[in-house]
Amino acid sequence: xxxxxxxxxxxxxxxxxxxxxxxxxxxxxxxxxxxxxxxxxxxxxxxxxxxxxxxxxxxxxxxxxxxxxxxxxxxxxxxxxxxxxxxxxxxxxxxxxxxxxxxxxxxxxxxxxxxxxxxxxxxxxxxxxxxxxxxxxxxxxxxxxxxxxxxxxxxxxxxxxxxxxxxxxxxxxxxxxxxxxxxxxxxxxxxxxxxxxxxxxxxxxxxxxxxxxxxxxxxxxxxxxxxxxxxxxxxxxxxxxxxxxx
Numbered sequence: 048x049x050x051x052x053x054x055x056x057x058x059x060x061x062x063x064x065x066x067x068x069x070x071x072x073x074x075x076x077x078x079x080x081x082x083x084x085x086x087x088x089x090x091x092x093x094x095x096x097x098x099x100x101x102x103x104x105x106x107x108x109x110x111x112x113x114x115x116x117x118x119x120x121x122x123x124x125x126x127x128x129x130x131x132x133x134x135x136x137x138x139x140x141x142x143x144x145x146x147x148x149x150x151x152x153x154x155x156x157x158x159x160x161x162x163x164x165x166x167x168x169x170x171x172x173x174x175x176x177x178x179x180x181x182x183x184x185x186x187x188x189x190x191x192x193x194x195x196x197x198x199x200x201x202x203x204x205x206x207x208x209x210x211x212x213x214x215x216x217x218x219x220x221x222x223x224x225x226x227x228x229x230x231x232x233x234x235x236x237x238x239x240x241x242x243x244x245x246x247x248x249x250x251x252x253x254x255x256x257x258x259x260x261x262x263x264x265x266x267x268x269x270x271x272x273x274x275x276x277x278x279x280x281x282x283x284x285x286x287x288x289x290x291x292x293x
Contacts, residue, residue, distance in 0.1 A: 048147040052139055061127070061138050062120035064146060066111045069103030071147070075154040076100055083161040088236075090167045095160040095232055098178050102225055105182070109189050122263065153226065153251050156233035156244040163236025174231025181224025184210060184286075188217030205273040213286035215277070216264070219255045220284055226251040256284060 051067040076099035080092055114120075123142065130137035191209040195201050210217035230248045234241040254260055261284060268274050280289045 048143040048150075052143045055138075056135060060119045061123045061142060062114055062117070064142055065114070065120070066107050068146065068150075069106035069110075071103075071150045072154050072157065073100040073103035075150060076103075076157050079158045079161045087161045087163050088166055091163060091165075091171060091232065091235065092161040094167070094171065094175065095157055095229065098175065098229060098232070099154075099157050102178075102182060105186060109186075113193065121267075122259070149250070149254075153247045155247045156226075156229045156240075159240045159244050160229075160233040160236060163233075163240055165236050168235055171232045171235035174228045174233075174235065176228070177224050177231060178228030181221045181226075181228055183221065184217045184224065185221025188221060192218075203272060205268075205271060205277045207273075207277050207281065210286070212281065212289055214282045214284060216255075216261050216284060217286070219260045220286065222260075223248075223252055223255050223284075 048064070048067065048071065051064050055061045055063050076096045080096040083092055123138070126141060127134045127138060188210045191211065192206055195206045195208065214220050226248045230241075230244055233244045256262070265278075265283075280291075282289075
């Protein structure tokens with residue numbers, strides 16, 4: 048995060064921190080994989096590292112491609128407008144250091160799973176399956192939205208096709224499943240790991256539903272033409288068929 052802060056100062060925009068979010072988790076996974084050698088089950092160490100690096104790399108690539116050529120993110124611009132004193136030092140405290148702490152906290156399953164000596168069992172594969180469903184929702188939802196926005200005929204319209212018919216936030220729901228899946232892989236190591244790591248998916252779920260994810264985006268979308276009707280018929284988070292109009 049400090050390295051990303053230095054890049055942001057050079058570029059003059061703090062939105063680059065969003066690109067670093069996924070790679071920060073990948074870095075935690077790779078470092079833990081290295082220092083846990085000889086202590087944890089090799090299969091679990093390799094599995095949890097591959098899942099984390101794969102998720103983080105895809106997310107970084109997607110965000111970098113989506114944000115290319117744009118200026119500052121309105122969320123960060125609004126946050127920095129409240130700064131008293133140096134805006135960059137305020138950004139360091141409220142964005143980079145805060146996100147660094149969140150990366151450490153949320154990645155607890157990734158860390159703990161690599162120190163468990165038990166061999167892989169069914170729960171680890173259940174967790175991997177949950178992770179796969181999550182990545183599907185996240186990646187397909189992002190791709191569908193990108194195609195929708197690329198069509199000039201859709202300008203000003205609300206995306207309500209594909210996975211977006213089932214939930215207003217397929218990408219956030221996918222992220223939710225990714226971290227609950229990684230938690231299950233960590234739980235495969237025993238109840239001690241489960242107690243240590245349960246804070247991770249709970250924190251991530253709170254961020255996605257009530258924090259900087261769903262809540263903040265819907266506040267931004269409120270008032271857009273067609274949004275109220277879309278919100279009335281479409282689930283706010285967990286996928287389900289759209290409601291029929293009365």
